[in-house]
Amino acid sequence: MYGIVNRAIEELIIEKFGIDKWEQVKTKAGFDSEGFMTLKPYPDALTFKLVGAASEILNVPADTLLEAFGEYWILYTAEKGYGEMLNLAGDSFPSFLKNLNMLHGRVTNLMPELAPPQFECRNEKENSIELIYRSHRNGMIPMLYGLIKGLAKRFEKEVEITELESSVEENTTVIFLLTWS
Ligand code: HEM
Structure with missing residues (x-):
C-alpha cells in the first residue's frame, strides 16, 4: 500500500500513545528507515506487520486498531491535502x-x-x-x-x-x- 497509509498509522499511534510506543512498534515490525514516503508503494505485508506489532506493543486487538484507523483516515485525508477530493465525492x-x-x-x-x-x-x-x-x-x-x-x-x-x-x-x-x- 502507498506510504500515506503507513504514515497515517504512524501519526495515529504517536497522537494516541506517544512517540516511544511508535519507536517500539517500528522496531518490532522490522522497519528501520526514518519514515514513509507518502507517494511510494510499500508491500502490503509491511502495513500488516505494523498493525500486528502495534497490537502487541499497545495491547489492543488488531481489529480494534484497524477500526480506529478507518475512522481516523476520513479526518486524516481531509487534513492532508485530500479535502477537496472528499468534498467532490458527495454532499450526503x-x-x-x-x-x-x-x-x-x-x-x-x-x-x-x-x-x-x-x-x-x-x-x-x-x-x-x-x-x-x-x-x-x-x-x-x-x-x-x-x-x-x-x-x-x-x-x-x-x-x-x-x-x-x-x-x-x-x-x-x-x-x-x-x-x-
Ligand atoms: C481522499 C480520500 C482517500 C484516499 C486518498 C484513499 C487512498 C487509499 C490508499 C492509498 C489506499 C491503499 C491501497 C493501495 O495503496 O494500493 C486505500 C485503501 C483503501 N481505501 Fe481508500 N482512500 C480514500 C478514501 C476512502 C474512503 C472514503 C473509503 C471507504 C469508505 C476508502 C476505502 C478504502 C479501503 C477499505 C482500503 C483498504 C484496501 C482494501 O480494502 O483492499 N478509501 N485508499
Missing part, C-alpha cells in the same frame, strides 16, 4: 458511498499503482443502502467499519452496519446493509 452519506470508486479513481492520478477495493451500491432506500465491498486483500474488514462510521459522522449521521453476506477466500467480498438516522 449515500451519494458519497456511490462515488467511492470515482474517489479512488481520482487518487489513482497521484498514485498510479493504487490497488483500491471496488464498491457497489444497491437497494437504496430513504435511510438505508446495501454496500458491496470487493478487495483482493484479506483482513481489511474492521477498517471498513471505521471508514463507514467516520463517513457517517462527516454527514452527522449515526450508522448501523450489518453484514448480509461475506466471502473471504483469495479475495474478499462483503455485502453490508447500512442503516442511518
